[in-house]
Amino acid sequence: GTTPEELNRRKQAVLPAWISTNYERPIELVDGEGFRVRDSEGNEYLDLFGGIVTTISGHNVPEIVEAVQRQAGRIMHSSTLYLIESQVRLAEKLVELSPIRGDQKVFFVGSGSEANEAALLFATHYRRSSEIIALRGSYHGGSFGTMGITGQASWRATPRSALDVSYAMNPHPSYSPLLEGMSPERRAEACAKDLRNLIETSTAGHIAAFIAEPIQGVGGFIEHPEGYLRRVKEVLDEQGILFISDEVQTAFGRTGSAFWGVENHGVEPDMITMAKGLGNGLAIGAVMGRSEVVDSISPKLHISTFGGNHISSAGALANLEFILKNDLQKNADEVGGYLKGRLEALKEKYEAVGEVRGRGLMLAIELVGPDGSPDPAAAMRFMEACRERGVLVGKGGLRSNAIRISPPLTLTREAAGEAADVFEDALAALGA
Numbered sequence: 001g002t003t004p005e006e007l008n009r010r011k012q013a014v015l016p017a018w019i020s021t022n023y024e025r026p027i028e029l030v031d032g033e034g035f036r037v038r039d040s041e042g043n044e045y046l047d048l049f050g051g052i053v054t055t056i057s058g059h060n061v062p063e064i065v066e067a068v069q070r071q072a073g074r075i076m077h078s079s080t081l082y083l084i085e086s087q088v089r090l091a092e093k094l095v096e097l098s099p100i101r102g103d104q105k106v107f108f109v110g111s112g113s114e115a116n117e118a119a120l121l122f123a124t125h126y127r128r129s130s131e132i133i134a135l136r137g138s139y140h141g142g143s144f145g146t147m148g149i150t151g152q153a154s155w156r157a158t159p160r161s162a163l164d165v166s167y168a169m170n171p172h173p174s175y176s177p178l179l180e181g182m183s184p185e186r187r188a189e190a191c192a193k194d195l196r197n198l199i200e201t202s203t204a205g206h207i208a209a210f211i212a213e214p215i216q217g218v219g220g221f222i223e224h225p226e227g228y229l230r231r232v233k234e235v236l237d238e239q240g241i242l243f244i245s246d247e248v249q250t251a252f253g254r255t256g257s258a259f260w261g262v263e264n265h266g267v268e269p270d271m272i273t274m275a276k277g278l279g280n281g282l283a284i285g286a287v288m289g290r291s292e293v294v295d296s297i298s299p300k301l302h303i304s305t306f307g308g309n310h311i312s313s314a315g316a317l318a319n320l321e322f323i324l325k326n327d328l329q330k331n332a333d334e335v336g337g338y339l340k341g342r343l344e345a346l347k348e349k350y351e352a353v354g355e356v357r358g359r360g361l362m363l364a365i366e367l368v369g370p371d372g373s374p375d376p377a378a379a380m381r382f383m384e385a386c387r388e389r390g391v392l393v394g395k396g397g398l399r400s401n402a403i404r405i406s407p408p409l410t411l412t413r414e415a416a417g418e419a420a421d422v423f424e425d426a427l428a429a430l431g432a
């Protein structure tokens, strides 16, 4: 076989220089089962990042593999010019699970960025306005439109956007330092007030939509304080502004306490965008929204060649059935609650652990220096130490010091305990 060093050399010769891999010595994952993966050298790991919050049901799940194989042996693709039964069934299933009331439609695409692009298209047409409000610290994709509503400079190609974008104040102090020290309730109130002020002072007054992630993903698993989105929704409703919930990371039981992340906040969105966990690794995304909004664009304006084709729809359906049949949401709640408790105990014991955040199996710890400031170098060393001990985690946040944990929702309590033990070892090694 090819060594990782040799493969990395070949990769660097033919793939873009800016595609960065984790770890000083990159690894190639070649197979896996459930929440465990193996690399090309036979090392086994607990997969606690799930291919960037994507393999929600786990690796090599027989029901999903069989559905994909069966479909691949018949027809993989025909396009939306023809009827696709699995696509219709998938849409029916999503609508059945939807937190949006009333008539709604699902439009399938190939990724999260495309899902958000489509949601922006529908919102701007329906409202006849190009004004969008996004949140500081947000990440909505890598296309020009979605980079243009992303609230982190490092993920934006240009400060300009095809849309007229304003950024609302984020209730979390890591994105709004002025709020440091305020109670969650005060921060929620301040940010909702600021939103009203933003609309009155910084926009042309007719906004198409407000878009937010129920828990900011790339931003470092940033949770919104209780009541924040409810207050925001009140402001939006006064003016008929649409609310788009970007659930690319938070859907399908990921947060444990709800099937859709937005349900944790008791507000009803007009549109939901999803991808990642929808296909458990297959390239599929979707926008689900009120029919009136989704159907507001004219025929021939938009099409997605791959969106919801035979292979991705068949796989996504099997994946969704697996999630529901095994009540993975409940497992995420139980195992996530246990793991969060263990992380909080580590915070008590180790100075290097700052805030512990998240719900269900979407958890993060901030790594900080002795003065409490973000410590990206420690995060890097922590990741390496975890890898050496057989655990793969992710990273994120404005300062790249948030360790992100988002395993398949099948993770057992025993494996979560194993991971927490490794985190403790890795933290002890940081100090050494």
Ligand code: PMP
Residues within 6 Å of the ligand: 111, 112, 113, 114, 116, 139, 140, 141, 142, 213, 217, 218, 246, 247, 248, 249, 275, 276
């Ligand atoms: N929205 C959110 C919340 C995301 O986390 C991501 C991907 N990290 C996207 C959109 C874009 O998805 P994709 O990479 O599939 O285009």
